[in-house]
Every structure is written in structure tokens, then in C-alpha cells.
Amino acid sequence: xxxxxxxxxxxxxxxxxxxxxxxxxxxxxxxxxxxxxxxxxxxxxxxxxxxxxxxxxxxxxxxxxxxxxxxxxxxxxxxxxxxxxxxxxxxxxxxxxxxxxxxxxxxxxxxxxxxxxxxxxxxxxxxxxxxxxxxxxxxxxxxxxxxxxxxxxxxxxxxxxxxxxxxxxxxxxxxxxxxxxxxxxxxxxxxxxxxxxxxxxxxxxxxxxxxxxxxxxxxxxxxxxxxxxxxxxxxxxxx
Numbered sequence: 706x707x708x709x710x711x712x713x714x715x716x717x718x719x720x721x722x723x724x725x726x727x728x729x730x731x732x733x734x735x736x737x738x739x740x741x742x743x744x745x746x747x748x749x750x751x752x753x754x755x756x757x758x759x760x761x762x763x764x765x766x767x768x769x770x771x772x773x774x775x776x777x778x779x780x781x782x783x784x785x786x787x788x789x790x791x792x793x794x795x796x797x798x799x800x801x802x803x804x805x806x807x808x809x810x811x812x813x814x815x816x817x818x819x820x821x822x823x824x825x826x827x828x829x830x831x832x833x834x835x836x837x838x839x840x841x842x843x844x845x846x847x848x849x850x851x852x853x854x855x856x857x858x859x860x861x862x863x864x865x866x867x868x869x870x871x872x873x874x875x876x877x878x879x880x881x882x883x884x885x886x887x888x889x890x891x892x893x894x895x896x897x898x899x900x901x902x903x904x905x906x907x908x909x910x911x912x913x914x915x916x917x918x919x920x921x922x923x924x925x926x927x928x929x930x931x932x933x934x935x936x937x938x939x940x941x942x943x944x
Contacts, residue, residue: 728801833912
């Protein structure tokens with residue numbers, strides 16, 4: 706009975722979020738629609754933030770399932786491009802849910818957001834091991850996720866101004882031209898300069914070190930080596 710009650714509250718809350726003009730809902734409306742008392746809602750979800758976080762995870766689960774099951778190709782860069790586009794497509798198909806997921810009111814990031822970031826970082830670690838990115842995977846993930854979420858939020862929240870999906874493609878390609886090794890962004894890219902090769906090699910060595918679990922180094926030695934390599938990979942070029 707407890708599980709069915711929780712599921713009913715969750716499904717009602719998700720429907721109310723989807724139908725709401727601004728994505729906001731009240732716990733009273735959820736309780737009335739689910740035909741439960743407030744104590745039941747708070748027992749299962751703690752508070753309104755806990756309920757909304759569960760709604761996000763519930764709605765985002767299908768999207769994450771497709772990312773988990775997609776299978777990795779041999780082209781890590783293409784996987785990254787598809788990941789960006791599928792993220793934006795999900796936002797456009799689930800506008801209220803996406804705004805809720807990225808709302809400042811959500812003090813604790815939903816589990817779905819954390820898993821999405823881990824999947825992105827994993828793709829970047831594969832790319833780094835292949836010598837295909839110019840900064841450490843963690844920094845690259847922060848750069849890409851920030852831009853991806855920003856573009857998606859503008860398309861979702863400011864459709865009158867941001868009315869063309871092409872803006873997403875242009876921002877994606879511009880950012881990837883910065884993060885990825887130039888010759889692999891697109892065939893027309895200029896040849897990589899010698900200055901760009903050092904960060905790429907450092908990022909690759911750091912990724913391979915992690916993949917090989919230290920490659921014979923002690924835990925402390927591997928951590929120190931990774932710190933040095935990431936510092937080199939993430940260093941801003943001198944102007």
C-alpha cells in the first residue's frame with residue numbers, strides 16, 4: 706500500500722507540473738488530486754523540495770535510460786555531439802520539468818542531474834584517452850554542461866527571443882571547437898598548433914592514468930600525477 710501511495714502522489718505531482726502555466730505546484734493541490742493527507746506526502750518525500758526532486762528524477766528517468774542503453778560508439782566526439790542534441794530535445798519536450806530541474810529553488814541537485822553529468826564526464830574521459838580533448842575531462846564537463854543547460858533554458862524560457870534551434874548547434878560547435886582537438890571538430894578545422902598539443906597530451910595521460918588505475922603508482926603518487934597533468938591540461942594559453 707505504501708509503494709502505491711508514493712507512486713500515486715508522484716504521478717499526480719508530475720502531471721500537475723506538466724500542466725501548470727509556470728511549472729509551480731502546491732502540496733495542497735497534490736494532496737487533493739492524489740486523495741491523500743499532507744502527512745502521507747511528507748512521510749514519503751520529506752517536504753515540497755523533496756517531492757519536486759522526485760518528480761524531476763521520475764520524469765528524467767526515460768531520458769537517462771536511453772543514454773544508458775545507447776551503447777558507446779568508437780567515435781567519442783560524435784557521442785558528445787549526440788548527447789548535446791538529445792539534452793536540448795528533452796528540454797524542449799519537457800519544458801516545465803526542465804525549468805524545475807534547473808531552478809535555483811532546488812537547493813539539492815536531483816539525482817538525475819548528477820547522473821547526467823557523470824555520463825557526460827565518462828564520454829569525455831573516453832575522448833581524452835583517445836587524445837581528442839584539450840582540457841581535463843572534469844573541466845570540459847563543466848564547460849559543456851554549463852553551455853548546454855544555458856542554451857536549453859533560453860530555448861525553453863525565452864521562445865520569443867530564442868526561436869531557432871540553430872542557435873544550439875552554433876553554440877555546440879563553437880564550444881566543441883574550443884574543447885576538442887581542432888582537427889577532429891570538423892574537416893575544415895585548421896591544423897593544431899604546437900601550443901595546443903601539450904594540453905591535449907596532458908589530458909590524455911591523465912585519462913589513461915585513471916583508466917589504468919594508477920599504472921603502478923601508489924594512490925598518493927597517482928593522485929599527485931593526475932593533479933599535475935590536469936593543471937597542465939587546464940592552463941589557459943598565454944596571450
